[in-house]
Amino acid sequence: MATHTLTPTTCYHCGDDCTTQQYTFDNKDFCCAGCRGVYQVLSQSGLCNYYTYNDHPGANRARLDKRFEYLDEPGVVSDLIDYTDSTMTVVTLYIPYIHCSSCIWLLEQLHRINPAIYYSRIDFLKRQLNLRFKNEEISLREVVELLFDIGYEPLISLQDIVKKQSTGKKDNLVKKIAVAGFCFGNVMLLSFPEYFGLSATEENFRQVFGWLNILFSLPMVLYSGTGYFTSAWHNLRNKVLNIDFPLALGIAVLFLRTVIEILTHSGPGFADTLCGLVFFLLVGKFVQQKTYYHISFERDYRSFFPVAVQVIDEEGKEKPVPLSDLKVGQRIRIRHNEIIPADAILLKGEALIDFSFVTGESLPVSKTLGEVVYAGGRQTSEALELEVIKPVSQSYLTQLWNNEAFTRKQDNRMKSFNERVSKHFTIVLLIIAIGSFLFWLPTDWHRGLSALTAVLIVACPCALALSTPFTLSAALSVFDKNLFYLKNTTVVEQLARINTIVLDKTGTITTGGNKAVNIHAELTTLEKQAIYSLCNNSSHPLSRQICQALGSYPLLSLQNYVEVAGKGLSAFVNGHHIKIGSASYLSQNYIHFGPGTEVHIMIDEVYTGAFQFKQSLRTGLENIFSLKPQIKFYLLSGDQDHEREAMARFFDHDGYMHFGKSPQQKLDFIKSLQLADRKVMMIGDGLNDSGALKQSDLGVAITDDVNNFSPGSDAILDGRSLNKLPAFFRFAKDAVGIIHISFFISLTYNLIGLSYAVTGALSPLIAAILMPLSTATIISFTSIATHVAAKKRNLL
Amino acid sequence: MSIIYFLIGCSILLALVFLGAFFWAQKHGQHDDLYTPSVRILLDDEPQEELKMMKVSF
Numbered sequence: 001m002a003t004h005t006l007t008p009t010t011c012y013h014c015g016d017d018c019t020t021q022q023y024t025f026d027n028k029d030f031c032c033a034g035c036r037g038v039y040q041v042l043s044q045s046g047l048c049n050y051y052t053y054n055d056h057p058g059a060n061r062a063r064l065d066k067r068f069e070y071l072d073e074p075g076v077v078s079d080l081i082d083y084t085d086s087t088m089t090v091v092t093l094y095i096p097y098i099h100c101s102s103c104i105w106l107l108e109q110l111h112r113i114n115p116a117i118y119y120s121r122i123d124f125l126k127r128q129l130n131l132r133f134k135n136e137e138i139s140l141r142e143v144v145e146l147l148f149d150i151g152y153e154p155l156i157s158l159q160d161i162v163k164k165q166s167t168g169k170k171d172n173l174v175k176k177i178a179v180a181g182f183c184f185g186n187v188m189l190l191s192f193p194e195y196f197g198l199s200a201t202e203e204n205f206r207q208v209f210g211w212l213n214i215l216f217s218l219p220m221v222l223y224s225g226t227g228y229f230t231s232a233w234h235n236l237r238n239k240v241l242n243i244d245f246p247l248a249l250g251i252a253v254l255f256l257r258t259v260i261e262i263l264t265h266s267g268p269g270f271a272d273t274l275c276g277l278v279f280f281l282l283v284g285k286f287v288q289q290k291t292y293y294h295i296s297f298e299r300d301y302r303s304f305f306p307v308a309v310q311v312i313d314e315e316g317k318e319k320p321v322p323l324s325d326l327k328v329g330q331r332i333r334i335r336h337n338e339i340i341p342a343d344a345i346l347l348k349g350e351a352l353i354d355f356s357f358v359t360g361e362s363l364p365v366s367k368t369l370g371e372v373v374y375a376g377g378r379q380t381s382e383a384l385e386l387e388v389i390k391p392v393s394q395s396y397l398t399q400l401w402n403n404e405a406f407t408r409k410q411d412n413r414m415k416s417f418n419e420r421v422s423k424h425f426t427i428v429l430l431i432i433a434i435g436s437f438l439f440w441l442p443t444d445w446h447r448g449l450s451a452l453t454a455v456l457i458v459a460c461p462c463a464l465a466l467s468t469p470f471t472l473s474a475a476l477s478v479f480d481k482n483l484f485y486l487k488n489t490t491v492v493e494q495l496a497r498i499n500t501i502v503l504d505k506t507g508t509i510t511t512g513g514n515k516a517v518n519i520h521a522e523l524t525t526l527e528k529q530a531i532y533s534l535c536n537n538s539s540h541p542l543s544r545q546i547c548q549a550l551g552s553y554p555l556l557s558l559q560n561y562v563e564v565a566g567k568g569l570s571a572f573v574n575g576h577h578i579k580i581g582s583a584s585y586l587s588q589n590y591i592h593f594g595p596g597t598e599v600h601i602m603i604d605e606v607y608t609g610a611f612q613f614k615q616s617l618r619t620g621l622e623n624i625f626s627l628k629p630q631i632k633f634y635l636l637s638g639d640q641d642h643e644r645e646a647m648a649r650f651f652d653h654d655g656y657m658h659f660g661k662s663p664q665q666k667l668d669f670i671k672s673l674q675l676a677d678r679k680v681m682m683i684g685d686g687l688n689d690s691g692a693l694k695q696s697d698l699g700v701a702i703t704d705d706v707n708n709f710s711p712g713s714d715a716i717l718d719g720r721s722l723n724k725l726p727a728f729f730r731f732a733k734d735a736v737g738i739i740h741i742s743f744f745i746s747l748t749y750n751l752i753g754l755s756y757a758v759t760g761a762l763s764p765l766i767a768a769i770l771m772p773l774s775t776a777t778i779i780s781f782t783s784i785a786t787h788v789a790a791k792k793r794n795l796l
Numbered sequence: 797m798s799i800i801y802f803l804i805g806c807s808i809l810l811a812l813v814f815l816g817a818f819f820w821a822q823k824h825g826q827h828d829d830l831y832t833p834s835v836r837i838l839l840d841d842e843p844q845e846e847l848k849m850m851k852v853s854f
Contacts, residue, residue: 053839104832105839124832174822182815186808208801 011035013151015056035060038151042106045113050106057102058151068148070308070320071141071156079322080156080307081140089135093154095147098127107152114138114146129154156307173289177282180224183216184275190216191272195765210262213271221255225278243422243465246429250460251278257453270457273767277462280775288469288489309334309341312385328388335383342375344386352381417493417739418468422461429459436758444760451760457767458753463746463774468739470779474786475735478795483718484728491714493739494698495732497679498631501624502670502692504684505637505659508702509647510617517549520593521601521609529553530573531580531601537561542599543569546580546611568599577604580611617646620723625650627726634658634673636666636682636692667691683717727793734789741785742778749774 009018012028013035023030026043030036038058042050050057070076083090097103103122107129110120116137121130129152133143147154190209198206225248232248235241251274258269308320312331323341326332331347334340340353351367355377364380367373373386433455440448472489479486486492503509523531533556535543558571568581579602583590590600590607599611625633635647635657644657651657658669670692673680682689682696685703693699693713701713702722717725753770756762790796821827 101835101839104835108836122832123829124835125829174827175819178815178818178822182811186811189807190804202797205800212804 011056011058011060012051013039013056013058014060015058016060031060034151037149041113041149047106047109047112050102053102053105054100057100059097059099068141068144069310069318070322071144072139073308073320073322075322075325076308076320077140084135087134087136088132089140090130090132091140091143093129093131093144093147093156095127095129095152095154097152098122098124098129103152106150107147110146113150114142117143117146173282173286176224176227177279177286179219180275180279180282183220183224184272184279187213187216187272187275191268191764191768194268195768206268207262207265210269213269214259214262217255217258217271217274220275220278221251224282225251228281241423241426242419243425243461246422246426246456246459246461247281247465250456250462253453253456254460257450257457268764270764270767273457273764273771276768276772277460280462280772281465284466284469288473290473323392326388326392328391330388332386332388333383334379334386336379336381338379340373340375340377340379340386342388342392343390344373344375344388346371346373346384347387348385349383350381351379351384353377354380417736417743418464421743422464425461425464429455432459432754432758436760439758440760447760450762451758454757454760454762454767455754458757458762458770459750460771461746461750462771463749463778464743466775467742467746467778467782471735471739471742471782471786474783475731475790478731478786478790479728482724482728482795483721484724485716485718487714491698492732492735494679494714495681495729496736498681498698498729500632500634500673500678500680501627502634502636502673502680502682502696504682504689504692505635505647508618508683508685509621509635509650517545518593518612518614519549519609520591520612523601523608526574527603527608530556530576530578530603533558533573534561534569534571534578534580537563537569537571542611542613545613546599549611578602618719618722621650623723624725627729631729632656632678634669636661636669636684638662638666663689663691667695670695724795727795731789731793731795734793735786738782738785738789742782745781746774746778749777 009021009029010016011018011031013030016031018029018031021029023033023036025036025039028039030039035058039048042048071080078084081089081091095107098107104124107122108120110117110131117131117133119130119132122128123130129147131143138146144154144156190212193202193205193209228244228248228251231242231244235244254270254274254277258271258274261267261269308322309326310318310333311321311326312318312333318333321330326342332341332344346367346369348369351371351373352364353367353373354364355374365377372389375390375392433452436455437448437452440451469489472492475492476486476489479492486495528550532547532550532553535546535550536555537543537558556573558573561569561571563569564581564585568579568585570577570579570581572578579586580599583598583600586600586602586607591610592598593610593612598613601608601610633651633656635651637657637659638661644654644659647657648654661669666689670680670682674695674697679698680696681698681700682692683700683702684690684693685701689701690713693701698715699713700715700717702717702719749770753762753766756766787796
């Protein structure tokens with residue numbers, strides 16, 4: 001009998017703990033056959049340098065499936081690839097496992113594994129791989145399988161196909177900034193002589209410079225600044241006064257006055273102010289875009305659905321069919337770990353379906369033959385045969401997703417401080433401008449006109465427009481560093497206004513994966529060793545947890561090992577018959593030890609006891625309830641209420657806890673809170689919450705793996721940072737405070753400028769100094785203040 | 797002083813050349829990915845033998 005002593009070793013490939021020593025190769029330990037396989041592929045191609053750039057660079061390969069037949073379907077392929085001709089194909093794949101420099105190195109060396117792939121480039125931040133390959137020598141399916149073999153399975157989902165069609169909206173902001181910078185620089189240079197003064201003999205320069213200034217201002221107004229005009233026009237048509245209106249007005253007035261002054265030889269115009277204004281505005285916009293560029297997560301339910309599904313035809317043959325072509329009455333085969341794409345009747349196979357996406361209940365549900373299985377469940381047991389009864393677009397989940405909460409425009413509910421203030425600002429500005437015009441009109445209409453234009457120029461809310469994006473972008477990157485990823489800047493302001501938090505239970509308050517194990521059995525060391533050896537052979541998550549709970553023992557050899565998927569394990573160890581699993585598997589009397597999942601033990605046909613798995617609370621949970629007096633907390637769970645007591649200490653009384661809610665009921669509950677004038681923040685995970693997440697004022701998806709999950713929410717919170725939530729709230733409030741102060745500063749500058757402007761005696765020099773000075777003050781104030789605030793809240 | 801017209805012309809022309817070069821780089825995707833190249837440049841074609849030995853022995 002071979003007994004090994006288990007010393008804790010880590011997998012050479014992925015760095016996980018090795019629970020067994022079965023997988024060794026080249027004197028290296030691996031945690032599973034998958035990881036060893038990857039190492040073998042790499043070492044055969046002489047690509048082991050992969051391991052020199054990082055320790056354990058690989059991703060764990062233990063539980064992945066290999067189903068890529070659908071990539072042979074021409075219909076699917078043509079939707080996925082970027083370009084193809086008779087010799088080569090270009091494709092861009094999203095690979096979530098890209099995480100370090102070793103990945104870059106390996107994936108860019110693909111040509112050494114297969115020369116038919118002659119070009120591969122990674123975009124690290126987007127986690128995309130751009131490939132070009134000779135399509136006569138290798139097919140897309142083979143390429144994807146090769147990537148799978150080396151541990152980088154691309155995530156190909158319906159999203160990839162649907163998204164293709166919606167692209168094409170691309171603003172060339174960088175180009176606009178380049179043009180603006182070019183003109184701004186030249187105009188500044190050409191305006192210098194004007195400020196220093198020209199002697200009478202050099203009068204003709206003035207005209208030339210003036211003309212050149214007009215020439216350079218033209219692309220500013222006609223190209224770089226057009227966005228402000230169209231936006232202002234759109235808003236006016238919708239009867240909204242936003243900050244773009246005074247900006248557009250300012251740009252127009254600046255340009256007209258410059259042209260008129262130069263043409264009539266009455267002055268030098270404001271060409272440099274104009275160019276500086278547009279340039280700074282565009283830079284502000286760019287900073288804002290850049291900050292949340294890499295955390296764009298417009299992924300919705302489609303990213304969970306597969307591209308194709310295996311359909312069984314009359315002759316019993318399987319054929320992959322694109323999801324969109326799936327029809328009612330077709331028979332489909334769903335294998336282990338695949339998602340059921342449409343409501344269907346179970347025809348064959350043992351269904352054990354994980355509906356955590358739909359209901360939040362983390363325990364797999366078993367279904368009997370003939371029962372309806374709803375879309376969105378993930379099969380966790382053997383392969384199934386199902387008959388589709390509803391087309392994909394009408395199934396249960398899509399119905400929920402098609403709810404109005406999803407189709408509604410996001411912008412309507414978020415009215416930022418900026419928008420509210422700019423409306424009043426614009427009105428006051430117009431009143432002052434017209435007032436000063438009317439004041440001067442009886443005595444000197446010329447002066448009145450110049451006062452009118454000067455007011456519009458000097459009050460042009462450049463600093464005002466910049467303060468919000470700069471503050472919020474800085475705040476966003478602080479959140480980002482603390483693993484709280486916000487969709488855009490308005491979320492920060494929304495966060496500061498929240499007064500009600502609704503929490504989902506499973507996966508939010510409790511973590512699904514790390515459950516505490518209670519052993520309700522008297523076991524001898526030998527029995528423990530036997531159970532350990534038995535469980536070690538199974539990759540089921542519960543078996544692995546039992547192994548962890550028992551500690552490590554030398555492995556014993558097993559005879560007649562049987563694993564019934566979704567039920568339990570049995571084997572003979574040292575002549576003893578060990579059987580562990582669910583109550584129905586043991587087919588004997590058993591003891592129920594209370595709430596939670598139980599795995600029962602039977603040794604030599606005698607019931608010995610059970611392992612009880614308790615869902616553990618997320619660490620740092622107590623912290624968030626420190627917000628309590630100001631913020632009301634609700635619990636909203638899809639689960640049944642068997643953990644009501646455990647939750648009671650967090651929530652004031654039963655009225656704050658709601659169990660057994662369906663996704664639609666969750667959504668309605670949020671709606672009812674909003675009708676009571678609450679600003680609701682919903683924290684949840686799983687697709688079953690996505691309706692509620694969308695409906696709430698601020699939907700936060702909580703996840704332990706940011707790449708793994710991102711429904712249509714406003715923010716993603718990494719589970720590890722849940723305890724920082726109170727700090728996030730305070731910091732969001734700080735950020736809004738900083739915006740208010742910077743508005744005040746910018747208004748002070750405007751007032752100083754206005755006091756010159758209303759007299760009609762605004763010189764271009766003052767405008768040229770005041771404008772960039774206010775911008776610089778605002779930018780430096782906001783960035784320093786946000787930094788200080790973040791430090792104060794311990795977020796930096 | 798008329799030379800200044802020529803000089804201004806020259807400077808604008810030069811600036812236009814740079815603007816054109818920027819547009820060219822933009823069009824060819826040189827600003828699409830600003831992070832990966834900075835990592836890629838650190839990856840040697842063949843790391844030194846000692847490094848390899850070190851890893852194997854540990």
